[in-house]
Amino acid sequence: GAVVSQHPSRVICKSGTSVKIECRSLDFQATTMFWYRQFPKKSLMLMATSNEGSKATYEQGVEKDKFLINHASLTLSTLTVTSAHPEDSSFYICSARDRVTGKAQYFGPGTRLLVL
C-alpha cells in the first residue's frame, strides 16, 4: 500500500513552453501533498505544500506564478512549470501525506524535466 505515482517520468520541452506534472496517491487519500526539486547530486528542496481545496503554500524564493500548483482532489496534485527555461531543468519529486494517519509522507518516483 501507500503508493504514489508521478506522470510523466521524463519530459523534454522547448524553452518557453509549459509542462504539467501529475502526482497521484493510488491507494490512499492525501489532503496534503508536497513538491520538491532536486538538482544533480544535491538534496531535495521543498518548493511548496499543496492542500486539497486551497491555495498552495510556497517556500521562500519559489515563484508561485512560475510553478503553478493545483490540488483539486484528495488523490491528485499537479505542478505546472510555466514558460520553462533551461535553469528549470531538474528532478521534481512529490510526496503525499496519508489523510488517515496524518503523519507519514510517501514519495513518488520523481519526474526528470529537461528544458532545451
Place this chain on the structure above:
Amino acid sequence: TQLLEQSPQFLSIQEGENLTVYCNSSSVFSSLQWYRQEPGEGPVLLVTVVTGGEVKKLKRLTFQFGDARKDSSLHITAAQPGDTGLYLCAGVTGANNLFFGTGTRLTVIP
C-alpha cells in the same frame, strides 16, 4: 527553512568496511528520518527515530537520534555494494513538515 548538514558529503569505501554518516542541525525536531535514494528514483524511507537518545537497528544499519533531538547518525557495518546510494536525513517539525539534509553519497566498491 531548517538546515540539516550531513557529513561526509561523499564517501567511497571498500566492501566490508564500516562507516558512519552524521546529520547535524541547530534546530530541534519532533522526529528524524533517514532515506536512501537511487539515481532517477524517489527517496525510500529507512527509519524514523522519535525519542532523544533512541537507537534503532535495521540489519547492518544502526540509527541514533541525539539526546537533544538535533542530530542523528547512521552507522553501516560491513558495507555491501548494494548499500551504494544517496543517504538523506530529514527532520520532521511539529507541523509534520520534512526538511532534508544535504545528503551523503555513498559508494561501496566490490
